[in-house]
Amino acid sequence: xxxxxxxxxxxxxxxxxxxxxxxxxxxxxxxxxxxxxxxxxxxxxxxxxxxxxxxxxxxxxxxxxxxxxxxxxxxxxxxxxxxxxxxxxxxxxxxxxxxxx
Numbered sequence: 001x002x003x004x005x006x007x008x009x010x011x012x013x014x015x016x017x018x019x020x021x022x023x024x025x026x027x028x029x030x031x032x033x034x035x036x037x038x039x040x041x042x043x044x045x046x047x048x049x050x051x052x053x054x055x056x057x058x059x060x061x062x063x064x065x066x067x068x069x070x071x072x073x074x075x076x077x078x079x080x081x082x083x084x085x086x087x088x089x090x091x092x093x094x095x096x097x098x099x100x101x
Contacts, residue, residue: 039068039100055081071097 043051043059043066051059058081059065064073071093079089 037067039066039071041067043067043070050082067096067100071100 037046043064044056046067059070062073062077062081064070064078070078073093075086075090075093078093079086082089084092
């Protein structure tokens with residue numbers, strides 16, 4: 001499962017910043033620790049620069065504190081906070097949800 005969770009974290013990062021998964025270098029993929037990623041992982045524990053202090057505050061204000069909360073949240077809200085299209089947020093949520101099964 002570590003590979004799938006690493007992939008999920010990478011997907012959150014690339015979808016939120018607008019890069020394609022192919023744009024991740026081998027070094028970036030290797031640097032993403034996935035062995036500790038569970039549905040109960042707090043957003044602030046997810047590596048990368050997707051969850052800035054402002055975004056963490058915005059998510060917390062909406063009761064979104066964990067990966068489970070994030071995949072269950074309204075894609076419109078997630079998109080607004082991450083400053084991405086709701087369809088892209090929905091895609092990110094779907095991929096995360098699949099990786100946590």
